Amino acid sequence: MLIRVKNAGLDIPSSEITPEGTYLNRRKFIAAAGAIAGGHLVAPALGGNAGKAFARSREELNGQDFSDARDELGAEVNDYEDITTYNNFYEFGVDKRDPSRNSGDFKPEPWTVEVNGHCAKPGTYALEDLLAGHTEEDRIYRLRCVEAWSMVIPWRGIPLADVISRLEPTGSANYVQFKTIIRPEEMPGQRRRVIPILPWPYLEGLRMDEAMNPLTLLVTGLYGRSLLNQNGAPLRLMAPWKYGFKNVKSIVEISFVEDMPRNTWHVQTPHEYGFYANVNPEVDHPRWSQARERRIGKLLRQPTLMFNGYGDQVEHMYAGMDLARWY
Numbered sequence: 001m002l003i004r005v006k007n008a009g010l011d012i013p014s015s016e017i018t019p020e021g022t023y024l025n026r027r028k029f030i031a032a033a034g035a036i037a038g039g040h041l042v043a044p045a046l047g048g049n050a051g052k053a054f055a056r057s058r059e060e061l062n063g064q065d066f067s068d069a070r071d072e073l074g075a076e077v078n079d080y081e082d083i084t085t086y087n088n089f090y091e092f093g094v095d096k097r098d099p100s101r102n103s104g105d106f107k108p109e110p111w112t113v114e115v116n117g118h119c120a121k122p123g124t125y126a127l128e129d130l131l132a133g134h135t136e137e138d139r140i141y142r143l144r145c146v147e148a149w150s151m152v153i154p155w156r157g158i159p160l161a162d163v164i165s166r167l168e169p170t171g172s173a174n175y176v177q178f179k180t181i182i183r184p185e186e187m188p189g190q191r192r193r194v195i196p197i198l199p200w201p202y203l204e205g206l207r208m209d210e211a212m213n214p215l216t217l218l219v220t221g222l223y224g225r226s227l228l229n230q231n232g233a234p235l236r237l238m239a240p241w242k243y244g245f246k247n248v249k250s251i252v253e254i255s256f257v258e259d260m261p262r263n264t265w266h267v268q269t270p271h272e273y274g275f276y277a278n279v280n281p282e283v284d285h286p287r288w289s290q291a292r293e294r295r296i297g298k299l300l301r302q303p304t305l306m307f308n309g310y311g312d313q314v315e316h317m318y319a320g321m322d323l324a325r326w327y
């Protein structure tokens with residue numbers, strides 16, 4: 001069965017027209033919907049496996065068969081196990097295993113997102129309302145970390161452009177800033193007082209054309225399932241031509257702003273991390289080369305591709321820019 005989730009969206013909050021139990025179950029409900037993502041289709045064999053115990057093998061997840069799933073360059077998707085246990089999410093600690101170990105207390109439901117700045121539809125939206133009227137799609141994208149490792153991940157999400165259009169940004173909205181939640185009671189990495197791991201909240205931003213690029217997703221799931229806490233539940237960003245740190249997790253605020261917003265890693269170490277963070281084998285990190293990368297699960301390193309291999313779809317946005325300066 002193919003369920004298309006379409007309704008009046010932002011104008012009629014689903015929390016007002018749907019009994020609460022149903023509305024809280026939206027993510028389970030929407031998880032049953034399959035959708036077509038032009039060029040990035042994971043052909044999901046939708047099955048009635050709702051009652052099945054959580055499956056670790058990627059072939060069995062949610063009744064969808066990901067065993068032969070590949071990205072458009074022919075690379076196999078990484079194992080669910082790796083994607084959910086090898087993470088960067090400093091709110092839960094700095095070790096790659098910390099997010100999966102330390103995020104058990106985090107509660108991604110219910111969730112609200114504040115929308116503010118230069119737009120016609122500011123407000124505090126229940127996540128269900130922010131996403132209502134949009135269709136989730138499965139797309140296989142590479143994630144490339146600035147630490148020179150990469151993974152291929154079957155994401156599930158909604159084009160950010162669709163959501164932004166509904167919020168009606170004004171002509172002054174040159175950039176979009178995203179903010180991660182602050183919740184030290186549930187995020188042990190935010191409890192370090194004297195020398196915080198990072199200045200919280202974690203901030204990221206995109207130029208408006210980058211935010212509107214059809215590749216850019218607001219991610220709600222992966223491997224056909226809702227996002228786990230360690231991957232940024234319930235809502236995170238995915239701009240696949242950029243280094244991983246741009247893909248801010250557990251988003252609670254979206255701001256339409258005039259000037260280039262601050263982003264956490266640039267604030268922390270400006271000579272190492274810029275605003276644009278486009279994957280670029282020719283611009284080294286000051287402490288290491290970016291020319292090669294290690295695909296998690298593979299033995300040999302491989303050459304890094306300009307724009308992470310998405311150049312055809314994004315390089316026009318940077319025509320004439322000196323990418324060594326705007327790193």
Ligand SMILES: Nc1nc2c(c(=O)[nH]1)N[C@H]1C(S)=C(S)[C@@H](COP(=O)(O)O)O[C@H]1N2
Pocket residue numbers: 083086087088089090091143144145146180202230231232243244245246247248249250
């Ligand atoms: N809020 C927040 N978002 C974050 C991070 C973080 O520490 N905090 N780490 C970033 C980095 S460096 C990477 S590589 C990706 C990792 O995403 P994944 O764990 O889902 O693979 O998340 C990004 N988003």
Ligand SMILES: [Mo]
Pocket residue numbers: 088144145146147243244245
């Ligand atoms: Mo990263």
